[in-house]
Amino acid sequence: MSASPQSEHALGLLRQLLRIRRFEEACVELYSATKIRGFLHLYIGQEAIAAGAMAALEPDDAVVATYREHGHALARGVPASAVMAEMFGRAEGCCRGRGGSMHLFDVSRRLYGGNAIVGGGLPIAVGLALADALQHRPRVTACFFGEGAVAEGEFHESLNLAALWRLPVLFLCENNRYAMGTALERSESETDLALKAASYELPAWPVDGMDVEAVEATVRRAAAMVRGGEGPVFVELRTYRFRAHSMYDPDLYRSKEEIARWRERDPLTTYPALLRERGWLGDDALAALKAEADREIADAIAFAEAGTQEPVADLERFVYAEELPS
Amino acid sequence: MSASPQSEHALGLLRQLLRIRRFEEACVELYSATKIRGFLHLYIGQEAIAAGAMAALEPDDAVVATYREHGHALARGVPASAVMAEMFGRAEGCCRGRGGSMHLFDVSRRLYGGNAIVGGGLPIAVGLALADALQHRPRVTACFFGEGAVAEGEFHESLNLAALWRLPVLFLCENNRYAMGTALERSESETDLALKAASYELPAWPVDGMDVEAVEATVRRAAAMVRGGEGPVFVELRTYRFRAHSMYDPDLYRSKEEIARWRERDPLTTYPALLRERGWLGDDALAALKAEADREIADAIAFAEAGTQEPVADLERFVYAEELPS
Amino acid sequence: MSETTATPTRTTTTYRAALREAIREAMRADERVFLMGEDVGRYGGSFGVSRDLLAEFGPERIRDTPLSESVFVGAGIGAAIGGMRPIVEVMTVNFSLLALDQIVNGAAALPHMSGGQFSIPLVIRMTTGAGRQLAAQHSHSLEHWYAHVPGLKVLTPATIEDARGMLAPALADPNPVLIFEHGSLYNAEGELPDPPPAVPLDGAAVRRAGGDLTIVAWGGSLPKALAAAHTLAGEEIDAEVLDLRALRPLDTTAILASVARTHRAVVVDEAWRTGSFAAEISARVAEDAFYELDAPVERVCSREVPIPYAKHLEDAALPSAERIVAAARRTVGRGG
């Protein structure tokens, strides 16, 4: 095993994949144990996207995500403990327990949620980018959303405005082929989403969302264009969710075979295999990385368990800002 | 002058152009005379579209239009008297004075308004077409809207759904280059609207909206496809409004030269000239047609003047339907 | 009312299943009825209401739509004008904001604007309310916004009988009718006569008679109101519980009749207090029964905060039986 910047970087990506997967698996158990409540949307199967994309973004770029955003929060650097505490509804959660699974914010990392209105994050991302453009800051706003959002009017209005005004938005469409139970073919008259996006006169490419390195490279290239002032870019990340839409979903709308076929491309198995092939990863190292992820998530759970409750007296805090923003 | 079915038809188109123009000119005066109030949007310059398109539709097709729809109502066959009385706010108006200029309905002619929400008519047109599809009626729903509506989310959702479900909607986009004071270039990242529409996977063509025969032929061909079950079609009708957006508009956003250039293509001069060239129209015939239009509009005004007021006691009538629809 | 003389059979069912049976019955009875919305078909409905209907009626009549609230609601309007009897499901009232233009500027206004040339026999169903830790973007109670709009009708079935029975008259109504299903009620169990009785839309219903005060409630607040009445009974306070059943038209007569008997009223509304529908009811009572009232009307509403995720905070934000009891005690002069 020879360490190099390349191999270190790759292992870093693998570390992200492992900790997100571990986190999500823990969530399943914690949901059954009623520690986590509300709607819970798992990222299992799609981890390569958050892991790859976040590796390609800068700290002062902004990130806007959806209700399926645990992976994005973790990969962006929000401590697993703060995320888990949030899902436990604790005062120590990244949103003091007010947001929950669907609304993870961390402004110190420029993570602006966690939006549970499908398509609702896009206009806000356009505005964040507008603020950067008006203030001549070479920053990117990365906006994640599912392919289901493409049918919403807010998608259309946002792509048009961003393209028209050449705003620095990076649209990252996670095409996992289903919006709840609705397959892409039953949602879009044009199922080639990159082609669709290109009709707004912006660069748009598809990429294999199961390949973490391809994701990183593509997002890096796209972000560079956006940062360079060339206007918005759209990337379609082709992926699949291995689990049901949420904990309520009986998952009746797709076949076991289809799921099995996609599972063969699970980044959690393919990427370690690739790194092995390259000679960058051995059994011990993999076991150590897994143990590290296990430990981190176990600690996060313990932290969340030990957390406190926001006082009920503070119920109406934060409805209005307490002081002028700087 | 030799009469033929072709020349008769052409003269019919000219008759429509003349009566719409005359109607609109009368409206200007009546607005100044405060007989007409509220918002008033004139169709002057765009007459070839309503005249040509309506000639290509069948009586049991449906029509959905915008607040700039006097021409559509007239060409669809709503009596000028009923339209004028509506603008006078009379009980004899086609909507009993409740709608006014922006909301002309005539269900007996399947004219479903007169919608003053930009983009608001498109979803309704999709639904009318859905009803036809579900009931296996070979009918077309023709939906008129301005190019400004293309930026609205409702446009996007409607084109996608119509294309996805292959519904019999004929989208007729009147591109007069401005939405109030906003030029198309400042509204759309893709200014080729037919190309834009084609991204929804439906047939889409542009046509010269100043050429009444081209409009009719194109709409006829498109309507035949729609009626034949081939799904929706989009036609971009390239045109220009000669007057300000509404009676309030100072018209500061475009040059006199641009307006003058377009006025050279006024269908009210070019079409009579063409018919003359063909030997289908002489001075006397033209004068007679104009006199006929003058008379019709004068009669309409007299009818409107003589109209009555809906009783105030009936204010809340029609808020709820009085009986079950059949 | 049915005319059976023999004791009718009774079946145990749920609010969810009752809604489903009502749709099934309507679709069997009338070819023009169809159901349209996000995930009503293959998924089975986001809250499971339409499960199994796709198998029976096929994809033409159980129509899965893309995520496009505005167009599929607008298409419901158009289809109704075109002679169909659509049932449009919007997953939740929160998302209905994306379709509000079509409902308010379209469905509610077009028939009147046309001078009564046509009507819009459309039914729109949606979930409303909080209580399941779904946080701020999934917990609104906005049925009163719709109840504000002339041209619309607004139903709020709170019982299994109403869940089963309100759809038929809603579909028979020539006007746009919105049905609000409170998310906390879907799993409610109860019995229903077999065959189920016709449910006329004839106004509010007294769910518990009582002489000391009137508790006005609807939808998801009805169980809380009944629980409060039960507690109050233990304190010898005899509360009448009035279930509005519809917010538009509003059965003012029933409200005033009850208050004329009890002289005191508590109104429960899961919306935020300021600008709630409870305000409308409180105002009507105080305006129209001014000389009947022996104490100020009390409102029990949600606290003025986007509903938080954490359970203890959400509980504190929403009306509860305890808060209703406390308000009731105040109206009868037993408050703290």
Next chain:
Amino acid sequence: MSETTATPTRTTTTYRAALREAIREAMRADERVFLMGEDVGRYGGSFGVSRDLLAEFGPERIRDTPLSESVFVGAGIGAAIGGMRPIVEVMTVNFSLLALDQIVNGAAALPHMSGGQFSIPLVIRMTTGAGRQLAAQHSHSLEHWYAHVPGLKVLTPATIEDARGMLAPALADPNPVLIFEHGSLYNAEGELPDPPPAVPLDGAAVRRAGGDLTIVAWGGSLPKALAAAHTLAGEEIDAEVLDLRALRPLDTTAILASVARTHRAVVVDEAWRTGSFAAEISARVAEDAFYELDAPVERVCSREVPIPYAKHLEDAALPSAERIVAAARRTVGRGG
């Protein structure tokens, strides 16, 4: 309050020009302020408020948007989060329904959902109201829907001074503030001190003092309320006219203080009666001043009909000075 000792100069101006001067001043004072909306630039604003501003500030800061209410309002939210101070103009409250999701599910909720990590210093201006024969799709009064939503603030300038002065504190506020400009006020003329005084957002204002009853009004209803008070004065009924100025936060203290003096109240609201904001005020008065009230509160609202085009029908649908006078007479026992 300004500290000038010499008599200040006074300039004659209009409500429209006062709004424009306020924008101009704010943009000169703070680079982060910009104006965005449909036709605010080249056209000059659909109601002429922003005329000439493009020439002074250029297209980067006076931004014409496409017809896309949802994204340009959402972009205002994002830009505010990103450090700007956007003023977003939505042409009318009717069209704001297309942006309601962004405002209610976004602007109002995000800061709280995040646990207070950021705020949204955004100003949204829009026209509201009827009275110009614009018919059903251009005549809504829906400011109370926004006033229902925690996280938002709602201002309703009714005077030229408030039109001129409310923008500065709205922009200084870290929260989303909506400003409703009634369409009938734009041409109102009046005088303004030069320089104009600071206008604190400190609650309601008594526009006419009186002892016999309180008329509560805001926005476009204030002139009608004052006209009614004038008529009533001729009948020796001395009405106090309270201009709310803001619907959220609502200055309940001022309302109750006035009613404590007059013991009677009439609330004027151009919204439809059922579910109006007048209901909220009526309810608060009756709940919190129960023992002060000598007569039921009267509401003068719009009739429950999509506002018709014909002038006589529109007039009949809207509150008028005459209807306010009649209501006032009833509250003082001189009604018919």
